[in-house]
Amino acid sequence: MSHGILQKCHGLPLAIITLASLLTGKSNKDQWKQVYNSIGSAFSDKGMREILLLSYYDLPHHLKTCLLYLSMFPEDCRIDRDELKWRWVAEGFIAELRGQTVDQVAENYFNELVNRSLILPVGIMYDARANACRVHDMVLELILSLSVEENFASIVEGQCYNGGGHTIRRLSVQSEHVGDEAMQEIMDKWSQVHSISFYGLQEHGIPHLQESYSLRVLDFDYSSHLGNQHVKYIGSFFRLTFLRIDCREVTELPEGIGELRYLQTLDIGRSGIRKLPPSIGHLQKLVRLIVSNPVELPDEIGDLQALQELSRICHYSIKLVEALRRLTKLKRLGIEMPHRWKLDCDTGRYEEAFESSLAVMGKHGLQSLHITKSNILDEELMDILCYTVPCLRELVVKGTCITRLSKQMVSLINLTYLRLCMERIKQEDLCILGGIPALLSADLSVTHAPDELLTIGSQQFRCIKEFRFSIHHAQGGLNMLFLQEAMPELRRLHLDLEFVATEIESKTGFEFSFEHLASLEHISAIILRCDATRSRVEAAEAAVRNATRSRMEAAEAAIRNAVSIHPGRPTLVLKVESTQLKDKDEGVGR
Structure with missing residues (x-):
């Protein structure tokens, strides 16, 4: 059979x-x-x-x-x-x-x-989950026809409106321009519409939405000519549950946003909005507040009792920092920490409030924390994180580099993903990180090449499946050895080596040992030459380029050699590139 x-x-x-x-x-x-x-x-x-x-x-x-x-x-x-x-x-x-x-x-x-x-799953992550999906064209063809037959969804492609029935239940406009007749037919039928998605529709084609009182989902995806006037009456859609705005021309939300009492998702990640109105505090059912650029939040953010995800916020007000501790259901948090000179209080008081809020959120089960670090809580940050948020599963610290790790990081027994930016990494740091018991993926970035041989032994990184190591603006080499039975579950290894052009010959060479990584399937490496500024290159171009080129060639040869002797023959993707730093006044007056 x-x-x-x-x-x-x-x-x-x-x-x-x-x-x-x-x-x-x-x-x-x-x-x-x-x-x-x-x-x-x-x-x-x-x-x-x-x-x-x-x-x-x-x-x-x-x-x-x-x-x-x-x-x-x-x-x-x-x-x-x-x-x-x-x-x-x-x-x-x-x-x-x-x-x-x-x-x-x-x-x-x-x-x-x-x-x-x-x-089809897309972007498989370290934990085997897919970041996204796609639909095969033949599957899409089938569900499109079924959607029209059942009046499930109406699709606008090109100048054509593809829908049936006397009413529109869900509308997807997948065109930059819609014909007048098609738009009129849509307007006549959409009084009961539940979901509207606009993909790239131009300004003159975007209708005013004052009369769509049944609307639950509104998605403006890459609507390049959408403006503030198109979201002016957003507060009248009192049933709205999902709102996404992907347009840089939308720079503010009206106070009426606070009328959306059923709103669960507010995604302004790729909009031009940099400040939210105080009325945002009225959204008692809001679960997800998504931004990608720093957005200033009002102190009323603490009123969002259902909030589980809050990403990429600027918090210069101590009241806002204190308000975070009232978000008892918060699971994911992204914070951009201010520099000292931007604070509205003394540094010590701010640090104390931040630490206290972290402790409360940790007590209530904060699972994911992304911090863009500044010069606040410099050396103490990692210690504070270890005892305030012990249930973390995901930790990202970027911005100003970390100067010291905490030996207590081994107590983060639930941590599966870690991304850190450090000034330097030493052997003892690798031992600390390697002792985190459940770690599946680590992304380590350093600004100075290590002065010593780095070794990873059999008792470190026992569960890790993906490991990325990056050096930025390095002038030295890199020696990294994986000993027998090291990283037994590692599948993917990424190396990013960025060298600053210099005439100084490095005393440290390159040595890699991958053959003991028994489960290794894929290695990717980027070797980048970061040339000096134009003025420096003109002054000593030949010497600088030759010295840097030799280091790049040595790094490439060491990587290729280490891969060639690996018994499992993992795939290798290796790129060698170059770029140039800018002079401070380059581009000014030109």
Whole structure:
């Protein structure tokens, strides 16, 4: 029977994978026979559609709905996992189950669609989860047709409106320009619309949305001519649950944003907004506040009792720092720490408030912390983190480099991802980091090449699967040896070596030893020559370039040699590049 099913697939990967996923849960021979009789030849478009339809009809109702929702995204679109999950939640597709939050239930639904090969995972991370997904063009073609048949979603492509029924339930505008007739038809039907997504629509085509009172999801994706006037009445959509604004021209949100009492996700990550109004504190159901650039928040942020994710905030006010301790459900936090001269109080008081708020958030289970460091809490920061937020699973510290690690980092028993920027790294630092028991991925960046041989032994980094080591503006070499049984689970190794052009010949060479990394599958390395400023190069160009080139060649040779003697022959991707520093006045007056 299996041979017959394979014959009908004609070697087409999508057909084989889809049917294999479908048959995984069917152990009865009669069930296999039923599948065999239900499909034609995958060699024809009709046969492939039959195979995909069979997989679709085999889905439970809740997964059918979640899959159909993917018709809202353009072809070949990279669909962010978290965005998709919370759009499902906003639409009411996800309900809490006993012992599981809606986020966990949505995660399970996403994984189930991946396992059934109906969506393609993209950006597999260290913990085997996908950052995003894509939809195969043939699967998209199927769910688009099903969406139109069931009046599930209406799609606008080019000048055409592709929708049925007397009302629009969900609208996806995937065009820069929409014809007047198509736009008029849309406006006549969208009084009951639940979800609207705009992908690149130009300014004159963006309608005013004052009358969409049933709206739950509003997504402006790369709408380059969207302006503040288009979000002026955003507060009238009192049922809105998900709002994303991807447009630099939108620079402010109206006070009316506080009227969105059901809002769960506010994503202004790629907007021009740099300050949020005080009314944001009225959003008692807000779970996710997403920004990518520093955004100044009002002190009322502490009123957001449902908030679980708060990213990339500037907090210069001590009141705001103190307000953070009231966010008892917060799981993910991103902070840009101010420099001393920007504070509205003395440094000691600010540091005490910050430490106190961290301790309260840690007590309530803060899991992810991203800090852009300044000159506050310089040497004490890592010590403070270890005893205030012991449940951390993810820690990122960038900005001003760390000067000292804490020996207490081994107490972070739940930490799986770590990213640090350090001035220098020593052997004792590697021993500290290697002792973190659950660490799966580490990204270490240093600004000075180590003066000593770095060795990683068998008792360090026992669980790590991905390791990245970067040196910036280095003038020396790098000797890194992995001893027998070191990093037994390591799959991917990344090396970024950036050399500053100099006439000084380094006393430290290059030596790498990868052969003991038993599970290693892939090595990527970037060797970058960072030339001196134009004036310095002109003064001593030949000597500088030759000295730096020899170090780059030595680094490349050492890496290639270490890979060549590895018994597992891991794949190697190696890039050698060059760039140039700018003079301080370069570009001025030119």
